[in-house]
Amino acid sequence: MKYSYFPGCTLHTQTKNFNDSIKSTSAILDIELEELKDWQCCGAVYPLTTDSAMGLVSPYRSLQKAHECGNNLVTVCSACYNVLKRTNLTVANDGEIRTKLSNYMDVDEYAGESKVLHLLEAMRENNGFGIIKEKTINPLKGLKVAPYYGCLLLRPSKELKFDDPENPTIFEEFIKSIGAVAVDFPNRIECCGAYVSITSQRKVKGASESILKSASNREADIIITSCPLCYHNLAKEQERLEKDDYTFKPIPILYFTQLLALALGLEVESCGFESNKIDARPILKSKGLIYRGDA
C-alpha cells in the first residue's frame, strides 16, 4: 500500500532516530510511505476556538497536498495525527471554513475526501499485525512492554475513532505481533501533562509520575509511545525520580517503531537506541534479545 507520509517537526529533527525506524520498518512491511513535498508543521495543537480559522491553514495545506498526490495520508506522531485527522473532519463537514481556507490559500477546495491514518491504523487496515508476525525474525520473547497511549491518539474518540478511548487494544495487538508481552497498566490512557512542561517541569510531575509508577508497578521492561512530547515528559520525569527516589528503577522509553525494527531483525545500530534518553540496550541484552551494541 502506498501512502503520503507526514513526518512532522519533531520526527524530522530532534528525534530523527524515530523517523529512521519508521522508514526502515515500513519498507519491510510493504507500506510505501512517500514523504509529502514541502510539508509544513501541522500546528501541533488542533485549534479549539470557533472564531479563528488560522490554526487550520497549515494542516489544511498538507491535507490538500496529500489529496493532490492521490493518496491517503499517514502520520505517526500523535499530535500530528490528532491535528490532521480533526482538521480533515472539520473541512469535510464545514463548507464555510473549507471555502474560507481555500480562498485564503488560493488552492482547490478539498473536502476531506482522503483519509488520515496513524501508522498503526494503516497496519490494522491491511492485516499489518499478521504481516508483522510473519516477518518477525527476532521475536521479543519475555519482554514486558507497557504501551503508553497518552491523550492525542485516543481522544476525542468521536472524531478520531482510533480505538476504544478507555480500553484501547491496538498497541497490545502490535506488541503481541512482535512476540513481546503487553503490560496492562491503568495509566496508559492518561495524559502526561503535555505542553504544560514548557512553563515548568514541576507542573507535569503528578501526571507523568503516576504513569511511570503505574508501569513500574506492573514490572514493565520498556514503555513504548507514539508521541515525542510524551516521550520527553516521561523521560524528564524519570531523571527527577532517579534523583529523588532511590527505589525507582528507570524504564527505557522507546518509540514503538524502534522495537518493531528490532523484531523485524534490523541491526541494533539501525534501531536508533543510542539516541534515546534512557538506554534500552542493557535490558534488551539481559533478556537475550540483542547481543551487540554499546551498553
Next chain:
Amino acid sequence: MSVKFKPNIICFACNWCSYTGADMAGTSRMKYPATIKIIRVPCSGRVNPTFIMKAYQKGADGVLIAGCHPGDCHYNSGNYFAKRRFLLATRFMNYIGIDAKRLRMEWISAAEGVKFARVMAEFSETISELGPNWRAREEV
C-alpha cells in the same frame, strides 16, 4: 364622525384545550372584544388551510388558530400538523399578497383563560390597525 373599524375575526379553537380555555376566560369574566367569533373543531389539526382562505374570501379580516401546547395534543400530533400547515399558509398568504399578520396561531391550554383573553385583545388590535381585508374579499 369617525367610526372605529370593527374587524371580523374567526378563531378556530380545538375542543380539548383552547375552546375550554375560552370557556375559562368566560368563567373568570375576562373581557375581550366582541370581534372574535369562535368555531369549535375537535383538534387544531382539523383546520384545513382552505377554511382559512375561505374565511378571507368571505370577508373575515383575521383568522386565529388556537390549539394545545406542543406535547399536550389530545390526539398526540394534531397540533404539530396544524403548526406546519400554518407556516405554509403564511407563506402562501405572502405569495398571494394577503398580509400574513392576518393569520395567527397560538397554543392556549384549557387553564389559560387569561392568555386566551389577552391573545384575543392583542389580535383584535393588530387587525384593527391593519384595517379591513379588501384584498382577498370576494366581490359580493
Next chain:
Amino acid sequence: MKKIGVFVCWCGLNISSTVDVGKASEELKNYPGVFYADDYKYLCSDPGQELIKKTIIDNKLEGIVVAACSPNMHESTFRAAAEAAGLNPYRVEITNIREQTSWVHSNKEDATIKAIQLIKATVEKVKKSEDLFPQQIPLTKKVLVIGGGISGMTVALEVAEAGYPVILVEKEPQIGGNMAKLSETFPTLDCASCILTPKTAEVGRHSNITLMTNSEVVESSGYFGNFTVKIKRKPTFVDWEKCIGCMLCQEKCPKKTNSDFEHGMGKRKAISVAFPQAIPYRPIINEKECIYFKTGKCKMCVKVCPVDCIEFEQLENIVEENIGAIVVASGYELLPKEKLSEYGQGKYADVIDGMQFERIASASGPTEGVIRRPSDGKIPQSIVFIQCAGSRDNQKDRPYCSKICCMYTAKHAMLYKHQVHDGTATVFYMDIRAGGKGYEEFVQRAIEDDHVLYLRGRVARVYEEDGKLVVLGVDTLSSEQVRIEADLVVLATAVIPSEKAKVLGQTLKVGTDAYGFFNEAHPKLRPVESMTKGVFLAGCAQAPRDIPETVSQATGAAAKVITMFSKNHLVSDPQVAKVNEKICVGCLQCEPICPYKAIEPETIEVRIGHTVEKRQVATINKGLCQGCGACSVACRSGAMNLSGFSNEQILEELKALCL
C-alpha cells in the same frame, strides 16, 4: 330546507343581562330554515327540557340549535332531551353565548349582534348535519397480559378476580420477573420473595388465569375488543403435564453452567428450574448447553425421571387466541456493563451491577445472602456504589433518570453495613432522588445510622491496581478529587426497556419512544393506555418505576380492562372519519397522518358500464378512529370527511360568521 328550531336561553341574568335574548329569538324567527325560535329563562331546567321536547314533537323539527352555555356544560343534556323526543342527537348543536359571549363582553349591543351571528352560524351547521348512530362493536371478554413480572401478575390477578379470563404470557420459563431476583425491598426492607411468592402462587392456581411461560407473542391483528394474537410456545423439552417437579433430573444432570437468573453470580444445570419458589415449578432443558443435544449421548435426565417426561423431540408451536384487550407489562433490563467503558467494560469480576448485588445479597441467592465478591468469594471490606452509571448521560444515549437507583443503592449500602459493621460503603451520587413515602427517611437512615458515606460527584474511572479496584471520583461539595481503593464496585446501571420491547411494539402496533419505552396515550390524563385502543400499559415497559408505583399503575390498567369488559358491546362515538369511496383515489396520504393507525387500504370493486374494476381506496376502522380529523385535511381529493365536524358544516358555519 330543514325545519329547524332555535332556543335561546337567558340563563337567568347570566346571558340576558348582556345579550338581548328577545331580540335574538325574534331575529332568528325570520332566518331561512328556522321554523321555530323562542327564548326561555333556564333551558337546562326540567321544564326547559320539556319545552324543547314538546316543541320538537309538535313542530316535527328536523334539527335544533340551543343557544346557551358552553357545549362542555350541557351538550349531552340537550342531545339526550332531543333523543327522547325522537330526534337524532347529532341534529342538536349548541351556540355558546354565555362563556364565549355574555361573560366576556360588556357592550350589550355588540354582544347581541355577535350572539345572533353565532346562532345563525350554528343554524347553518345544523342544516348540514346528518343522523349519526353509535356503532356497536362486539367484544371478546378475555385479556392478554404480556409479561409475568410484578406488574403483569397484578393486572392478571385483578382482572381474573373480576371474573374475566386472562392469558398471561411470559418469555421466561417461570413468572416473577425481576422482582423474584431482588433481595429485600425499600423502604421497609421486607424480603422480596416473601411478598412475591404468595402472588406467584395465586397466579399459578387461579382458575381464570391461563399461564403461558416460555412463550412470546409473535403476531397480532384486529382491533380493540377483537384482537387475534399468535403466541409462540417455545419447547421446554419436558412434558410439564406429566412432570411432578421432583427435580431429580436437575440434581443428576452432569452439565453445570452460568445461571441467567443469577446474572452470572451463580451456577445452574443444563436442565433446571431457575429458583426453588419458581412457578410453574417445572424444569426446562437448555438446548445449547445440554450434552445430549450436543453429542447425542448422556440422557441422564431420562434415566432418573420417575414419570418419563423428558421429550427431546419437542418442537415449538404457535397457538392462536382471540382476545379483547392487551396489557403490555414487558418490564425492564439493566444497561449492560459492557457499554460503560470507563468503568471497566465488564472486564473486572468485582465490578457488578445492581441486579448482581441483589443476587449476592439475597437469602436464596448463590451466597445464601452473605455478601461475597465474585472474584474470590471474600467478604469485601470496602464497597463503592456508583449511581447514574449510564443514566442521565447523553453520551450513553440515556439522558433520562432511571428513578429507582437512588433508593436501591441506599438499600444495598444499608444491607452491606448491616452485615459488615466495620466495612466502608461509599456512594457516589449526583442528586438523591428520594421522592416517595418514607423514601427520604430511608436514605437518611443509611447516612445517619449506618454511616454510609455519600459523596456528591460522578466517577471518572474504575481500574484495577494491585488486586484492588481503584475508583477515581470527586466530591464536588468539598471540591476534592477522591481516589478510593475498593474490594467491590456496584454500578447502578441505567434501567432500559426489555430487549424485545421495540419488536413487540411493532407487533402490537404500539409506539415506543427513542429508548424503547412504550408511549402512553396522554402523559397526564391517560397514563395507562397506549395510543392503540384496547392496548394498555403497566410497569417499567412504559418508564422506569419502583414496585409500589408499578403495582398502582398495573391496578389502573386492570381497572381500565375491567371497565371495558363491564359492557356487553363496545360503543363507538359516531363522530369519526368517513371516506367517500366514489372520489377517493387511494393515494393513502391519510394513512401516515393517523395517530391511531385507523386507516388502511382496501380494494373495492367498482362497476363502470358493463365491466367491474378493482380499485384501491382508504378505509376507516371506526373502532380505532378517535375523530381528530387530521386525515380530512391531508386528503387531496376531498374524499375524507369527519362526521359531526364535516367540511360542509364548518364551511357553512364559517360563511355565516364572515357575513
Next chain:
Amino acid sequence: MSTKTKTEIASMIKRIELISGESLFKCYQCGKCTAGCVMADEMDISPYKVIRMLQLGLVEKALKSESMWICAACFACRERCPKEVDLAKIMEALRVIQIREGKPLIEPDQVDDKVIEEMPQQGIVSGFRKYN
C-alpha cells in the same frame, strides 16, 4: 464584588460561549471532568468549578484563576462528560480571551534556553500556541 455590570458580564459569557462553541449551561456539575483530570491537583480552581463560576457570572474570578493555564487539553473530560460539554474548548476560550487582551502566560524570551533546547519542537510549538 464584581466591577462589571450585569450586561458586561452577560456579554462576556456570550463571548466565551461564542469562542468555545459550547453551551455553559448544559453542565449540571456532576464533577466527572474533575474526577478524572490528571492536572486538577495543580489547579487552584477545579475544572467543574470553573464552569460553575461562569454559570454564576463570576467571569473575572474565573479569568484570574490559573486553571486554564494548567489544563493540558488532553480531552479526558470531554470524553467522559455525560452532557457532552467540551470543557477543553471552554478552557481554550478563557486562554484566548487573556491572550487577545494582551495578557499571554509566557513570552518567548521568558522561557529557559535549556527548556527550548531539550523540549521537542512539537512541545514548543504547542506550548506557544496555547500560552502566547
